[in-house]
Amino acid sequence: MKLLAIDASSLVASVAVLEDNTLIGEYTTNYKKTHSQTLLPMIDALSSMIDLDLGSLDAIAVTKGPGSFTGLRIGSATAKGLALALKKPIVPVATVDSMAYNFYHTEDLILPMMDARRNQVYTGIYQAKGEEVETLVCQCATGLFDILEKGVSLAKENDTGLILLGDGVAAYDQEIKDFMKEQGVSWSYAPAHLSRQRAASLGVCAARLYREGKYLDGMDYQPEYLRVSQAERERAEKAKV
Amino acid sequence: MEKEIKILAIESSCDETAAAVVVNGRRVLSNVISSQIAIHTLYGGVVPEIASRKHIEKIDQVVTEALKQANLTLDEVDGIAVTYGPGLVGALLVGVAHAKALAFAAKKPLIGVHHIEGHISANYITNPDLKPPFGCLVVSGGHTHLVRVMDYGKYEVLGRTRDDAAGEAFDKVARAIGLGYPGGPKIDQVSKKGNPCAIEFPRSSVADNPYDFSFSGLKSAVLNYLNMCEMKQLPIVQEDVAASFQQAVVDVLLSRGVHAIKEFGFKDFAIAGGVASNSAIRKAFEEECEKLGVKFYRPEPILCTDNAAMIGAAGYFEYMAGVRSGWDLNAVPNLKLGER
Numbered sequence A: 001m002k003l004l005a006i007d008a009s010s011l012v013a014s015v016a017v018l019e020d021n022t023l024i025g026e027y028t029t030n031y032k033k034t035h036s037q038t039l040l041p042m043i044d045a046l047s048s049m050i051d052l053d054l055g056s057l058d059a060i061a062v063t064k065g066p067g068s069f070t071g072l073r074i075g076s077a078t079a080k081g082l083a084l085a086l087k088k089p090i091v092p093v094a095t096v097d098s099m100a101y102n103f104y105h106t107e108d109l110i111l112p113m114m115d116a117r118r119n120q121v122y123t124g125i126y127q128a129k130g131e132e133v134e135t136l137v138c139q140c141a142t143g144l145f146d147i148l149e150k151g152v153s154l155a156k157e158n159d160t161g162l163i164l165l166g167d168g169v170a171a172y173d174q175e176i177k178d179f180m181k182e183q184g185v186s187w188s189y190a191p192a193h194l195s196r197q198r199a200a201s202l203g204v205c206a207a208r209l210y211r212e213g214k215y216l217d218g219m220d221y222q223p224e225y226l227r228v229s230q231a232e233r234e235r236a237e238k239a240k241v
Numbered sequence B: 001m002e003k004e005i006k007i008l009a010i011e012s013s014c015d016e017t018a019a020a021v022v023v024n025g026r027r028v029l030s031n032v033i034s035s036q037i038a039i040h041t042l043y044g045g046v047v048p049e050i051a052s053r054k055h056i057e058k059i060d061q062v063v064t065e066a067l068k069q070a071n072l073t074l075d076e077v078d079g080i081a082v083t084y085g086p087g088l089v090g091a092l093l094v095g096v097a098h099a100k101a102l103a104f105a106a107k108k109p110l111i112g113v114h115h116i117e118g119h120i121s122a123n124y125i126t127n128p129d130l131k132p133p134f135g136c137l138v139v140s141g142g143h144t145h146l147v148r149v150m151d152y153g154k155y156e157v158l159g160r161t162r163d164d165a166a167g168e169a170f171d172k173v174a175r176a177i178g179l180g181y182p183g184g185p186k187i188d189q190v191s192k193k194g195n196p197c198a199i200e201f202p203r204s205s206v207a208d209n210p211y212d213f214s215f216s217g218l219k220s221a222v223l224n225y226l227n228m229c230e231m232k233q234l235p236i237v238q239e240d241v242a243a244s245f246q247q248a249v250v251d252v253l254l255s256r257g258v259h260a261i262k263e264f265g266f267k268d269f270a271i272a273g274g275v276a277s278n279s280a281i282r283k284a285f286e287e288e289c290e291k292l293g294v295k296f297y298r299p300e301p302i303l304c305t306d307n308a309a310m311i312g313a314a315g316y317f318e319y320m321a322g323v324r325s326g327w328d329l330n331a332v333p334n335l336k337l338g339e340r
Helices: A033-047 A069-086 A095-100 A145-156 A167-171 A171-182 A200-213 A230-240 B037-040 B048-069 B090-106 B115-125 B166-176 B183-191 B215-229 B240-265 B279-292 B310-321
Strands: A002-006 A012-019 A022-030 A058-063 A089-095 A108-115 A121-129 A130-141 A162-165 A187-189 B006-011 B016-023 B026-034 B079-085 B110-115 B136-139 B144-152 B152-160 B268-272 B296-297
Touching: A002 A033, A002 A069, A002 A200, A012 A200, A022 A033, A022 A200, A033 A069, A033 B090, A058 A069, A058 A095, A058 A200, A069 A089, A069 A187, A069 B048, A069 B090, A089 A095, A089 A200, A095 A108, A095 A121, A095 A130, A095 A145, A095 A200, A095 B037, A095 B110, A108 A145, A108 A167, A121 A145, A121 A167, A130 A145, A145 A162, A145 A171, A167 A171, A230 B048, B006 B048, B006 B090, B006 B310, B016 B048, B016 B310, B026 B048, B026 B310, B037 B048, B048 B090, B079 B090, B079 B115, B079 B310, B090 B110, B110 B115, B110 B310, B115 B136, B115 B144, B115 B310, B144 B240, B166 B183, B166 B215, B166 B240, B183 B240, B183 B279, B215 B240, B240 B279, B268 B279
Parallel strands: A002 A058, A058 A089, A108 A162, A162 A187, B006 B079, B079 B110, B136 B268, B268 B296
Antiparallel strands: A002 A012, A012 A022, A108 A121, A121 A130, B006 B016, B016 B026, B136 B144, B144 B152
16 A cells, blocks of 8 residues: 655645555655745655656545644645545545654653644644554644643653653743653653654554545545634634623 | 647635636636635635635635536646736645646646736637737736736736725725625626716826826725715715716726827727726726727626636646746745746
């Protein structure tokens, strides 16, 4: 089974091709250029480097959200266009789930967090058991300290440590350090190569979903933002008053 | 027989998700438009984030339907054209990313098209005899441009608005007199029952360029008039305000157009864009062009509003001129006409 995995949910742009248990190629950048300028040139470069026959793909995997609204749409529109032209299905993957797949068989709980602005993070809590990653807290938009408290209490309950990763870590570094120092739980930040979205991890997660039949016709796939637009929020607030 | 070049075109610069297939820049095989107007009406105007979300929901369906109606597969088209500016950046990006992925996977040339060039080119579809050079006035919700079309794909912008677009002024005035969004068609309708000479609104000109437009003064004058009526407790005749405002817009547009016709000696003159559907503007240009012995062109109404057929027409001429866009094609929200 061969997958093309695409992530554009944050500043990172990442694409990978996986076949069964082999990563054939991955191209990841974490740079300020827009995804519109980087994503398809990266797919093109990777495809030609590995002589990829696009027709041999079984599916296109993409992070469905949460993340930067525009980034999600660039990734999703790219996945939809490829899927439509190639007549292949799309495997949508929750962004925070895909980040947890950066880890394998660790006792420590995995706590990815993406900066969601407005004093929130997109986050969840996971545990990697063998090749499977179990979800303890489903991905959601919540306050930084709410998820840290939850992580600490779950770590104590399970007698494990905590691994923090994602661009939320960089955004709230000092707040995290101040909060964690008195908690009596061993914790660490993930190292550079595991600390952001990686299309290879997304692909591993997507392969599992694909085997479970969790794929869609591109036509039926939509990003999941976890948040309504500002205009809708303000309109709903006005209606309440 | 001339080879048939079939262009699949995608447009998502504002609040319409559209796709079309056009042959040789003139013959429309399909023209599919999914309008979001109902949802934006709730907010009194286009909300960019909502527009972008709707585009991604509809883009696959619209493209699939355009191919189906044209009775073609993606493999059978010769190129893919897409609007890459100007417009709302988030909205443009959906069409651009989708078009790039389609072109990449189907191994087709990609042609980035300027939205205004699309509006101008809508005239090639409705008017098979129209060929450059000609003068063209593009008026829409986001744009007011007076353009000298020197050749296919070659433009000189003679004048543009310094503030509000003509369509924007229509929307704002319509809101102020309680007609709601979208303002253009509503003011057009109501004006038919009003007196265009009832109120004398200003016809502003711009000091340093005889072809530039300014509509913010006119819009303010209407708002001031409404305030004045309210303060003095005078009755407001909606029809008269609408008709007098519309007449002021028509006079300003017409004077710039006529000036250009005389200075450049255009034998042909066209209008384009959403506001080109306005019946008073059409009539004024039609009559004036006849007086001047100039042939007047306009697209049919369905090609005035944002659509992808016009992008397919423009894309064909760019394709023939050898224009090809790279996989790094980006959305350019303030793209200038004639620039790449």
